[in-house]
Amino acid sequence: MGKIEWAMWANEQALASGLILLTGGIVGVAGQFRGWPFAAYAVAAGVFVCLLEYPRSKRAKGTSVERTGQYCFTVCVKSFGPVTRNYYVRAFLHAAICVPGGFMLATVLGCVCLGIASLIYLAAAIRGEHWEPILPQKETTRKTDAVSVRNPPEMPPPRPPPEVRRKRVDDLEGAAYENPIPVSDK
């Protein structure tokens, strides 16, 4: 379990919690349950958590897969700088947000789930993880190869004309061919 980035799981859990909080809140408000103000709060809190958690962070190791259409959310979340970057802040924020959900049955589940997400974020923060935006220009370079391979070449490497290309293993001297195209090491 050494290389796990807890934040990835915390993110999934928090997003799910946001949705559950939102759904519980909608049910509470629509059914006009007792304590529906808490449900209304849960709707707002759920939406906020979803917006905050939708953009996935860039992974410290390996390729990051972003969620569909997350770029605009990434920009918004990035603009808050250290507040959204730091996972301690997120852990305490989620812990604080989830508390009012515990006062009403419809939102209790969302509250507990968000609490769990908060704990996982705390674990991530203790391990020194932080949120990094996935930005488009950084997406194309892959750091996995030692030497970066740029766009695949469109044309095959140039070869001498067919007559010369025929195998003439017996006459290697005569088969030598002056390559008109310079070979460079870019």
Added chain:
Amino acid sequence: MGNFAANEGLSVFVILVWLGINAFLFVHFYMAFLVERWFYTRVLLGHALSWARAPAACLNFNCMLILLPVCRNLLSFLRGTIQCCSRTAARQLDRNLTFHKLVAYMIAFHTAVHIGAHLFNFEFFMDAQLDRNSSLLPFILSEIGTGDNASFLNPIRTNETNPTIVMFTTIAGVTGVVITLALILIITSSMEVIRRSYFEVFWYTHHLFVIFFIGLVFHGYGRIVRGQTATSLMTNRPEVCADQFEDWGNNGSDCAVPEFAGNPPMTWKWVVGPMILYVCERLVRLYRSHQKVVITKVVMHPSKTLELQMKRKGFHMEVGQYVFIQCPSVSRLEWHPFTLTSAPEEDYFSAHIRIVGDWTQALYEACGGDKTEPQEAWKLPKLAIDGPFGTASEDVFRYEVVMLVGAGIGVTPFASILKSVWYKRIQNNQDVFTKKIYFYWLCPETQAFEWFADLLQSLEGQMAEKGVTDFLSYNIYLTRWKETEAAHFRVHHEAENDPITGLKQKTLYGKPNWDNEFTNIASKHPGTKVGVFLCGPPQLGKSLEKQSLSHTEGDVKFIFNKENF
């Protein structure tokens, strides 16, 4: 269209039947709570009662189903029995994980509906206790059973509480919360991102299903969904007595005070069978893990690939199958799947393992990969094997002419097939139906070639020896290269052997022109059925499928086989 029906028909049918059963159960149990017995319950709850009970029935059904697709050994046994009758049916069993996920989504959906309905139920029950007005039927109904605590209807017995407290003080409530939390944690850790990158989290969290099932079985023990008892229905018929609720039990009234009782818990009847089957499955896996597996050879290939050659008593495989490997010294709980790269004709079985994560890295070190001198045999780690699983790719041998296309690491199952065809044709001198194989390997980098290139090299050598050079025609395509490499190719194209693979067949650059390839093959083999097999990305699959369809004209038929591996 014919291709689609052949490839997908049975899957679609199975899904439709499953959805049909879900729909039937939902509607049936919805209607079951609209009868007279539940009249008074519905006075309190309205249709929310049915909306809660219907998904509950579907949940029973789906929780029964969810354990079955992951009983690998049971499926393997079934597959062996079915194989003789219908290969298509056998292939269905390979889609077990897809079905497991579908059922899981259905469980999540029904859980949401069930919880939503129960939120309303709790609210209505609470309302009935709070409006303490004797001229209201709900209140009168709630007051029943206050003395003896046996024949009550409303599980909320007092007005000095709130739904949240009630939930945490009833068996149904507590188990409900616990199992829903377990379900949510299981689902979030099973997301593809987590599963692919941090398998351990997925695997360990998934074991919360044990808590899920225990909670599920005890969920109904409180019997809090209560309907009128049969004896009570005789003394108090709702259609007559409902309006006279103020006179119940009074002298001169035809209506006695109704009595209520809960249904006995039903869930255990649905899930006990699969639970027992799953326990047996785990016991089988445990037994298998104690069967001795001997590593006969460890080969370190340059491209961070570890080859393990193993033997186990009584092990029998078919081409294209996979096994689960466990290494207790690395991790006692993890089993990882690997395609078998050896042919059934060999006296050992082998797997090529790419070193990509924690477990594979640890396995590599345990096998002495990071040491320079060879390991002593007794120092090699103990292994356990479960399997083999997967439909045998025997379909390959049904065709006279075969096109095998593998992309990158997707070439692994073909190693087994090529070797097996070779053994059958040459060594055993069997009359193999397959007369010609066209093999295409698309690779983005040269490093991945090494171990497979070795195999091709040895096949090439053996074919030259036997003078059977036209049996296998292979084409390797390098889809990406660097400037420096390109220079090297230019200089060495005259050499006898290919500068990258060392094979006599030269490596080709770029992507294959499928149109040309298909046309070529069609012209060389008129009047035959050509099987096209792919192990690679779906876009490639789509383009091959299109090509197969468009080139199937006249007497040549190209039959595209999807997802055999």
